[in-house]
Amino acid sequence: MKTINLLPKEIKVKDVKGVIFNIVIIIFIATAVLMGAFLVLLLNANSYLEPKLDDYNRTNIQISNYITKLEKYEEFKDKVRVKSKLVDSLSENEIFWSEVLYDYGLRVPDNVFINFIGGNSRALYEYIELKQEEQKDIKKVLFFSVGGYAVDYNDITRLVIEIKNIPHTSEVTIDNIAKDQITESNIDVIFFTISAYYDIEPYQKSAVEEVPAQEGDGGEDVLESEINTLEQ
Amino acid sequence: MSNTIKIILMVVFFVINVLLIILLIIPNLSANAAASISIEMERENNKANISRLNELLLIRDEYNALNAEYQTYSMQLPSENDISVFTNEVYDIAKYSGVVINSINYTEGAADEEDEEKPETIIYANFVLEGSYFNIINFVRTIEKMPRIVVVEDVIIQSTTDEYERLSAYFTAKLYYISD
Numbered sequence: 478m479k480t481i482n483l484l485p486k487e488i489k490v491k492d493v494k495g496v497i498f499n500i501v502i503i504i505f506i507a508t509a510v511l512m513g514a515f516l517v518l519l520l521n522a523n524s525y526l527e528p529k530l531d532d533y534n535r536t537n538i539q540i541s542n543y544i545t546k547l548e549k550y551e552e553f554k555d556k557v558r559v560k561s562k563l564v565d566s567l568s569e570n571e572i573f574w575s576e577v578l579y580d581y582g583l584r585v586p587d588n589v590f591i592n593f594i595g596g597n598s599r600a601l602y603e604y605i606e607l608k609q610e611e612q613k614d615i616k617k618v619l620f621f622s623v624g625g626y627a628v629d630y631n632d633i634t635r636l637v638i639e640i641k642n643i644p645h646t647s648e649v650t651i652d653n654i655a656k657d658q659i660t661e662s663n664i665d666v667i668f669f670t671i672s673a674y675y676d677i678e679p680y681q682k683s684a685v686e687e688v689p690a691q692e693g694d695g696g697e698d699v700l701e702s703e704i705n706t707l708e709q
Numbered sequence: 710m711s712n713t714i715k716i717i718l719m720v721v722f723f724v725i726n727v728l729l730i731i732l733l734i735i736p737n738l739s740a741n742a743a744a745s746i747s748i749e750m751e752r753e754n755n756k757a758n759i760s761r762l763n764e765l766l767l768i769r770d771e772y773n774a775l776n777a778e779y780q781t782y783s784m785q786l787p788s789e790n791d792i793s794v795f796t797n798e799v800y801d802i803a804k805y806s807g808v809v810i811n812s813i814n815y816t817e818g819a820a821d822e823e824d825e826e827k828p829e830t831i832i833y834a835n836f837v838l839e840g841s842y843f844n845i846i847n848f849v850r851t852i853e854k855m856p857r858i859v860v861v862e863d864v865i866i867q868s869t870t871d872e873y874e875r876l877s878a879y880f881t882a883k884l885y886y887i888s889d
Binding site: 522523550 | 719726729740747759761768779783785829866867880
């Protein structure tokens, strides 16, 4: 037997709002869960990073302390360097008078008798310290003077030539020459005074040395001054 | 579940999320970033420190050589004027060179303003002595070659009227010392 439903058909109404709300709730829950997980990771990372940072800090402090102690060695090295430079500068360009006198003693001709020899290197050291412009004003620096007597003029000339061959000497001049007689032995002699001058050329400062090194555009000026020096 | 309850749940979860972000995630994230930056900086410092340390360790290894060098320089340029030591040495040299020292006159001090700026102090020693030419030269040579820096500046040698072989010599030498 067939049953006949005479009731009106049920119309299913879709609850769109409810579905949207459900989706949003699910998204929110998922976000909360993900953020929770992220938070756990962050906390883990923090707990790993902080001890590592402390380790680095501690190590660096220890190394810094050690460095501070070791810096004494570096200070000492600087001290040695400064002293070394000073020692070098003090003994630089030194004229060894023993060598000059020894050389001179060997070169004096037989018939020449020397009464005195007087020399100084202070004037040369002062000349070396001068600036280039100041050096230009000085033409000669006295090395030493000798005075004595000879039997013949030729001996004096020979002495002049020999003195010229002494290292550091550039010019030798006869300051005074006079005939005389040694009364005790009745011998005619010639008294003389000779001056020798330093060869100052090796100590002359060039323009290039005086120009301070400059960065950038300064290079052209240095180049020009070098060219000028070469032309001179 | 009614929509009202769903709305309440949405609000609750939204608030939970916002609170999580504001109260926990942002502070932790910034702390994490700060720690990472600090670690990076410390690592850089560490590298620099280690390279500096190695550099200094090398210098420490050179210490003995440096010290020996320093001792040599200290002999050349002492830290005190040491005139008494120098005088003793000079008299010994004179004895072995065969010259007679008549006098030694010491003057200490900077000569001019420029010298005052220099770290070293100068002592001028004026010698008056007698001897034969080559003995005087020997004396001067030994003085010049002393471990201490001695720069002979002025020399005068002249014959005396009494004896030709016996000469008088006057010379000025410069000595230096530096206060450490």
